[in-house]
Amino acid sequence: MLRRLAIFGLPIVAIAALMLAMTGPPPPTFADVRAQWRPSEAQLLDRNGDPVHEMRIDRHGRRFAWTSLDEISPALTEAIVASEDRRFWSHHGVDLIAIATSAARGAVGGHSRGASTITMQLASLLDPSLGRSHSRKTILRKFRQIFAAIALERRWSKREILEAYLNLVTYRGELQGVAAASRVMFGKAPQGIDSAEAVVLAALIRAPNARRESVAIRANALSRALGSAGPSQAAMAPALESAFSSRRGDYARVALAPHLAERLLNNGSGSARCTLDRDLQRFVIDTLRRQIIDVRDRGVDDGAVIVVENSTGEVWSYVGGAGDLSDAPDFDAIRAPRQPGSTLKPFLYALAVDKHLLTAASLIEDTPLELPEQRGIYRPLDYDREFRGLVSMRTALAASLNVPAVRTADMVGVEVFADRLRRLGFSGLVEEGDYYGAALALGSADVSLWQLVNAYRTLANGGRYSELRLTNDTDTHTSTEVYSPEASFVISDVLSDRASRSTTFGLENSLATRYWSAVKTGTSKDMRDNWCVGYTDKFTVGVWVGNSSGAPMRDVTGITGAAPTWLSVMNYLHDRFGSGQILRPTDVVLSEVSFPGAVEPSRKEWFVPGTQPSGSSSSLADSNPQILSPVAGTIIALDPDIPASAQRVAFEASRGARDSRWILDGRALAPVHGALLWTPSPGAHTLSIAPASGGALQTIQFVVRGSNNPLADSDRGVDQQLQ
Numbered sequence: 170m171l172r173r174l175a176i177f178g179l180p181i182v183a184i185a186a187l188m189l190a191m192t193g194p195p196p197p198t199f200a201d202v203r204a205q206w207r208p209s210e211a212q213l214l215d216r217n218g219d220p221v222h223e224m225r226i227d228r229h230g231r232r233f234a235w236t237s238l239d240e241i242s243p244a245l246t247e248a249i250v251a252s253e254d255r256r257f258w259s260h261h262g263v264d265l266i267a268i269a270t271s272a273a274r275g276a277v278g279g280h281s282r283g284a285s286t287i288t289m290q291l292a293s294l295l296d297p298s299l300g301r302s303h304s305r306k307t308i309l310r311k312f313r314q315i316f317a318a319i320a321l322e323r324r325w326s327k328r329e330i331l332e333a334y335l336n337l338v339t340y341r342g343e344l345q346g347v348a349a350a351s352r353v354m355f356g357k358a359p360q361g362i363d364s365a366e367a368v369v370l371a372a373l374i375r376a377p378n379a380r381r382e383s384v385a386i387r388a389n390a391l392s393r394a395l396g397s398a399g400p401s402q403a404a405m406a407p408a409l410e411s412a413f414s415s416r417r418g419d420y421a422r423v424a425l426a427p428h429l430a431e432r433l434l435n436n437g438s439g440s441a442r443c444t445l446d447r448d449l450q451r452f453v454i455d456t457l458r459r460q461i462i463d464v465r466d467r468g469v470d471d472g473a474v475i476v477v478e479n480s481t482g483e484v485w486s487y488v489g490g491a492g493d494l495s496d497a498p499d500f501d502a503i504r505a506p507r508q509p510g511s512t513l514k515p516f517l518y519a520l521a522v523d524k525h526l527l528t529a530a531s532l533i534e535d536t537p538l539e540l541p542e543q544r545g546i547y548r549p550l551d552y553d554r555e556f557r558g559l560v561s562m563r564t565a566l567a568a569s570l571n572v573p574a575v576r577t578a579d580m581v582g583v584e585v586f587a588d589r590l591r592r593l594g595f596s597g598l599v600e601e602g603d604y605y606g607a608a609l610a611l612g613s614a615d616v617s618l619w620q621l622v623n624a625y626r627t628l629a630n631g632g633r634y635s636e637l638r639l640t641n642d643t644d645t646h647t648s649t650e651v652y653s654p655e656a657s658f659v660i661s662d663v664l665s666d667r668a669s670r671s672t673t674f675g676l677e678n679s680l681a682t683r684y685w686s687a688v689k690t691g692t693s694k695d696m697r698d699n700w701c702v703g704y705t706d707k708f709t710v711g712v713w714v715g716n717s718s719g720a721p722m723r724d725v726t727g728i729t730g731a732a733p734t735w736l737s738v739m740n741y742l743h744d745r746f747g748s749g750q751i752l753r754p755t756d757v758v759l760s761e762v763s764f765p766g767a768v769e770p771s772r773k774e775w776f777v778p779g780t781q782p783s784g785s786s787s788s789l790a791d792s793n794p795q796i797l798s799p800v801a802g803t804i805i806a807l808d809p810d811i812p813a814s815a816q817r818v819a820f821e822a823s824r825g826a827r828d829s830r831w832i833l834d835g836r837a838l839a840p841v842h843g844a845l846l847w848t849p850s851p852g853a854h855t856l857s858i859a860p861a862s863g864g865a866l867q868t869i870q871f872v873v874r875g876s877n878n879p880l881a882d883s884d885r886g887v888d889q890q891l892q
Contacts, residue, residue: 196320197295199329206235206336211434213426215447216483220423222430233348234440238332241347242362246331247398248371252391254287257331262288262322263315285314287334292317294337335359340370341377354412365400365408368392373412381413425450428489428501433639443639444483449476452741453486460714460734461491467723471495472714473502474734475622476742479629479709482637486738490717497717506597506615507698507713510691510727511569513590515660516624517610518566518574519632520589521581522777523656526866529563529663530762530774533573534823539800547606549575553673559768566660567669569690571611578610580795580867586610592651593624593634603802612693621702622711628664628687629704629751632657654754655777661687661751662775664703679732684743685750688735690727697721699730703739705748710738794826794858794866798844801869805849817846818873822858829866832857851875 209227212220212234238246250257256264264286285293292314293299299314321330340350347370351359355366362370372388373379379387388409392399400408426445433441453474461472471494476486489501521527535557539548549571551557556572565573578586584602586609591598597615598605605613619637627634632652652660663669664687667676674680680688680703688703699714699722714730715722722730742748760781763771798821799805807816820831822841831838831845833856839845841858851873857865 196292196317196324199325199333202295202333203235206232208232208234208440210234211430212440213430213434213445214440214442215445215450216443216485217447218442219447221443221445221447221450222426222434223423224430224434230345231343231349231353232345233352235336236332236346236348236359238328238335241332241335241359242367244364244398245347245351245359245362245367245370246335248364248367248391248395249335249374250287250331251395252371253290253374257287258327260286262286262318262320286318288318288321288330289314291330291334291337292321294334338374339377340373355408356411363400363408364398365404366411368395368400368405369408369412381409384412385409425454426487427499428503429487429639431501442641444485444641445487446485449486449741449745450488453488453738454492456737456741457488457491457712457734458494460730460737461494463733464714464722464725464730465494467725468720469714469716469722469725469730471497471500471502471717472712472731472734473618474710474712474738475503475618476738477622477626477637477709477711479626479704479707482623482626482635483641484637484639485708487639495717500717502713502715502717503618506617507715507719508614508693509612509616509621509700510693510698511571511574511611512621512689512691512700512702513612513614513616514566514569514574514610515628515664515689516590516593517577517581517586518562518663519628519652519656519660520586521562521577522659522780523653524581525777525780526580527562527577528774528776528780529561529659530764530776531562532559532764532768532825533562533565533576533795534558534797535560535565535570535572538572538575547575547608549608549611557672559766561764561769563663563666563669563774564672564769566663567666568672568674570673574610575607576795578607579801582801583607583609587614589651590614590624592649593627594620594636595624596620612691618700618711618713621700622709625689625702625704625711626709627651628657628661629706629709630657631752631754653777655757658751658754658757659775659777661704664689665750674728678728679736680728682736682739682743684748686739686748687751688732690732692726692730695721696723696725699725699727701727701731701735703735704751705739705743706751707746707748708739708742710735710742712738794829795823796826796856796858796867796869797821797823799856799869799871801871803871804874805871806874807849807851813848816849818849820845820847820856826858826866829858829860832859832865849873 207227209225209230209232211224211226213222215221254264256266264284296317299310299317336346338347339345344350344353347359350370351357351362355362368388368391369384372384372391375387376383388405389402392405425447429443429445433443453476457472457474461469471491473490474486474488475484477484487503489503490498492498518527535551537556551571557570560570560573583606587598587602587605595614595616602609623637631654632650633648634651635648665685667681670680680690684705686703686705688701691700692698697715697719700712702711704710712731712735756778758776758778758781759773760776761771762774762782798819805818821844826841829841831841833847834854853870853872855868855870857868859865
């Protein structure tokens with residue numbers, strides 16, 4: 170009786186289910202199911218689609234991004250179909266043969282094998298009330314399941330059914346879908362699953378929490394059923410070991426870009442694609458960690474690195490910290506504002522070159538200097554506390570001399586310099602130039618590594634500035650000219666000059682590459698921050714080393730702290746992608762120059778058009794035209810107890826201004842030759858040096874305060890030129 174019911178009754182039930190499916194409510198569409206899928210892991214993918222970081226955002230199950238059928242190994246789909254529903258491609262949702270066979274076996278007391286098709290299982294996954302956990306295995310539940318399966322088959326394609334099933338099927342523990350199972354158990358994407366791993370995954374579906382021995386038996390049986398496509402027992406052994414390993418969750422999360430993931434994985438979409446390169450990111454992380462460990466005994470616990478493609482502004486590597494070596498691993502040091510030390514000097518000299526105030530061959534005095542500022546008298550010193558007298562701008566920048574940079578900032582104008590830095594993207598400079606003073610040339614303002622690297626990228630791109638970008642959906646191709654291509658090239662050539670750099674750093678150091686590169690280091694006050702930023706024609710790399718707390722380091726400079734990491738990353742990029750020299754503008758001029766008194770050896774030098782030595786002589790003036798005294802912003806107070814005839818202000822200029830004239834408040838005084846003694850008069854004054862051809866080479870302002878003494882204010886108007 171029971172056998173007859175099994176053989177003849179169930180087909181009648183199936184026919185009834187088909188009739189109801191044609192008139193019942195429609196199932197959800199495939200598009201709706203896929204759109205409603207929410208991974209438990211938010212994934213950050215690199216430029217090639219490889220995961221660089223994963224964040225858990227849902228603790229109720231482990232689900233990865235929806236995986237299309239084309240991204241799943243054919244071996245895996247074949248094994249699962251063979252295991253769960255071998256007539257999947259031919260039936261219409263219900264396998265009547267399997268149902269009848271199962272019922273017949275049950276009727277005679279034999280072991281009843283499940284007859285649920287993949288479509289019926291999918292129906293239960295879409296409607297949990299059809300599953301075993303919500304009702305007993307009864308004819309009524311089976312009837313409802315059949316009804317739902319037939320409805321699915323009428324509206325979905327076979328590929329859609331199989332794809333949805335493979336994404337929704339549950340595995341042991343919290344794993345859901347073949348993507349999560351593949352990555353956690355075998356450490357690979359579903360498309361990389363081999364035949365042995367596929368058989369193990371298929372065998373686990375029927376009893377996800379079964380013991381290893383039971384799964385092995387089932388996997389062996391499935392392998393035999395697959396015939397020649399099935400793996401050997403020996404091949405399945407490592408797959409079983411991996412699937413049941415106590416450390417199989419160690420793959421868990423790819424964690425190569427935590428700081429960037431926090432920025433990009435905050436929209437709940439489950440995944441985002443960025444411009445990083447996973448292999449480069451992993452190399453940079455390892456390189457930075459090794460360097461921090463090497464200098465850890467000198468009070469260093471953190472660092473950061475960013476790599477940017479010059480042409481596009483795309484960020485290829487973003488390492489915001491040293492991970493567990495840092496006291497603040499969640500702190501993004503790439504965006505943190507810090508004092509940049511000498512790394513701002515190239516932008517100052519580029520401005521002076523652009524304004525034709527300096528050339529790479531101009532001589533600047535590296536001598537003791539005092540500048541009055543808001544906070545008092547500023548006395549800059551070089552790193553070694555020595556003075557070198559006259560040096561060329563090339564030597565001053567390449568060797569990172571401080572006094573010539575401060576003199577240049579005073580000549581250019583601090584506010585003019587600050588405004589140019591703002592155009593380079595240094596948005597933290599919110600105060601007027603006087604607030605920072607000439608020390609701005611030495612890094613008195615706070616900047617971030619993000620901003621600094623893009624500013625150097627601007628030099629690499631011929632002076633054109635554009636925003637960096639982390640994703641391809643951001644349009645940052647609009648650029649603006651901050652420096653001329655010619656000035657940018659001259660500064661880049663100086664930054665690539667090993668010989669000129671050797672004045673301070675020697676010839677062999679971590680800045681010396683076997684290919685063309687331009688680079689600059691910086692160290693902030695009290696050795697709190699080390700910087701190294703440089704570029705080739707393809708990439709700009711910036712490195713910061715220090716402490717997340719801002720604590721000072723001990724005996725660590727840009728050369729020993731940040732530069733070794735910079736060099737390793739640059740070498741990796743060169744070996745992998747190649748590199749070359751930046752493009753040279755066609756109109757820059759290469760001229761032979763000689764220096765008075767053999768201050769520096771004669772050499773060929775690059776010039777912005779119109780600034781090269783004129784005429785047949787290539788000899789340079791002793792110095793660039795510059796007012797030495799009074800300095801800009803000086804306040805002079807007349808002494809009421811001293812007769813006016815005894816009170817004079819000395820106007821002094823560098824030797825390069827000998828062919829110019831003094832201009833005071835628009836009135837020509839005398840040629841520049843030695844010191845001019847001027848009888849001061851109360852008020853605000855403007856002093857310039859100007860060539861005979863007109864225009865001002867430099868202009869400063871100073872103030873004279875009156876004495877309120879009639880005798881002191883009398884007898885004005887006598888100027889004396891000291892020879």
